[in-house]
Amino acid sequence: MTGKWKSFGIAVAVVGALGIAACGSSSSSSSSGPKGNLEFAVFHAFSGPNAAYGPEAAAGCYPAIVEINAAGGILGHKVHCTPVDSKGEPADAVPAANRMIASSSSLVGVIGGGSNEATAVVPLFQQAHIPIFSTTGQSSFDHNTASYFWRILSPDSAQGSAMAAAAKKLGITRAATMFGNDIAAQGSAPSAIAGVKRLGLALPASQTLAVGQSSYRSEATAMSNAKPQAIITEADPQTSATYFSELSQVGQVPKLITDPVSQEPNWRKAMGGAIGTTLLNKQDYAVVAYSPATLPAYKVFTSELMASAKHVPNPSQWNADLYSVADYDSAIIMALAMDAAHSDAPGVYNRYVTKVTAPSSGATIVHTYAAGKAALAHGKHIQYVGAVGPVHFNQWHNAGNAFAIERYVNGNWKVYSLITAAEINAAAGF
Amino acid sequence: MAVFISAVGFGVVTAAILAISAVGFTLQFSVTNVFNLAFGSVMTLSGFVAYWLNHAGLNIWVAMAAAAVSGGLISLAINEAIYTPFIRHGLNLFGMVIVTISVAVIFDHGLQAAVGPTFFSYTAPAGKAFRFADFVLTRQELIIVGIAVLLTILVQVALQYTRVGKAMRGLAINASLARACGVPTRGVIALAWFVSGVLAGVGGVALFLDISTFTATTGSEFLIVIIAAAVLGGIGSPRGAVLGALVVGIVTEVGAAYWNAELKDVLAFGVLIAVLLVRPQGLFSRLATERAIAR
Structure with a gap:
């Protein structure tokens, strides 16, 4: 092999090696919040070709925590959103998820896992007993059996x-x-x-x-x-x-x-x-x-979105974005489930997700976290009707x-x- | 037949756009032996220079000329400020590839942090469309093809007939011998980086015009097909880069027209592998000497 071709061969090998290395070395921005705080991870692509998915999901999470914290937090804990970059690739998403699970003791729920990486990371969150509210549209989740997986929007x-x-x-x-x-x-x-x-x-x-x-x-x-x-x-x-x-x-x-x-x-x-x-x-x-934007919860979402400009640049751009809306509802549902369960332990409150969303006779219909929290405090059953409308999860944790x-x-x-x-x-x- | 003619015509347009960048990439590699994977970042940065000027009211072709100059300066600056110190410290070829990738990552991600993960488009109407059966060519595409032809001819003529071109070819074949013969290697290398950057700037704007919209990472995303064209033609050969771009462009378009649009890349890279199996040095390369990084 001549020098020129040898060097070219080395270059190609390095590109490949670096690609593999990059896959294994993706960094996440996961970090534990202040003591006593709870954390929702926004697990999505914040870089790469699908880098818009992360800000889109964050535009759902941040308005939700504004609302939750304004109502006194969850069981006395303030809550915050932590962006974690999945890069929209399974090879990057898996180590990022593993690091996040291992390093964050205050993590109580995950918003995200798009179609590109959901199949790879949902088993990890299932194993870690952490609820994940995903916007993946993949049909493979139509008959999902992972008890910690939840999908608000209709499948593809x-x-x-x-x-x-x-x-x-x-x-x-x-x-x-x-x-x-x-x-x-x-x-x-x-x-x-x-x-x-x-x-x-x-x-x-x-x-x-x-x-x-x-x-x-x-x-x-x-x-x-x-x-x-x-x-x-x-x-x-x-x-x-x-x-x-x-x-x-x-x-x-x-x-x-x-x-x-x-x-x-x-x-x-x-x-x-x-x-x-x-x-x-x-x-x-x-x-x-x-x-419909006329739903009471949608109006609250819009209001809280505009109040989140510190973390959500140009917030109005997300007001009609259904994925942001669904991610907002996801955070509110997790918060209400914790209140209903009187526990922020994911393994406990996960069972209460359907209890705060399913229709039932005598249930108080609520459209905000504050109203839900108040009703639960008075010992009532609630049904959260969110910004996407009623959320009826079936046995596979899918809502249509x-x-x-x-x-x-x-x-x-x-x-x-x-x-x-x-x-x-x-x-x-x- | 009409489908074939239009597919070949579309392939030529695609090839023209790829060729500008492929010639720039291969020219710099042939002279310096640095496999510069930050080339795509220079395309993007220059593309943004054109974007800002274009949105400040400048005609896109004037903005492209400014992008060419800025591409040359950026490329030169990267070499002088980053690559040259590493080369002086004797970093090997392998290490230099890592450095160029690092530069690409820094530039792409830094730019994305600055401009945001969103899409940008030039204000430049495609202009009148010329139709030949199914083959449609807009005025904008016609100009881009013209620029590509002009630039590649200029580079080829310069390499063939000018003193500096001959010096570049001398460096490409044997840097030590060229230095011993009195070739001012440092200046020639700097010029190679500048010209490569100019072509990256023009190629970037042409590509971004063609695909209509771009992000902070688009240049790097298209680098693989640019390198493919350069390798197919024979790495180090500007003429080969043009031919490689033609093969890649025509094969992908004909493949999409007759076979399966989803597998057009498979066909193009299949042809690449087949050609390299028969002719590992590519279609045109004559560089086959034991070389180190030129300094």
């Missing part, structure tokens, strides 16, 4: 069916699909494609894109030639922006039937920069869990939602149409 399979149902509801007869090939986007792809076929709509193109490419011109040309009336889509901001920018150059961007990802500020910023905000707002129909088609009008998300359970069931084949 339901999301995909709802997107197909939305196409039908919008009067679309030719609906194409375009999904990224990452775990997060692929969660809803099969049910969306199956739903389109089941509802009798034509499927002129169905594309799975390798994410993060410098060009999708051939794919965009094929899509343009297929002439769909709408594209049902989920892909990361970068991929979406490149693809739809190129589609707008080779043809027309038809109606876009998107999911909650399209309500994330980063996705809108990327797509707005690529095809223009006017065209984006005109063509985008976001299919999201129905969570109704869906709505929302449109971005004058700087706000407006409900355009509701999608009924019957419409979703028709798409899902139930």
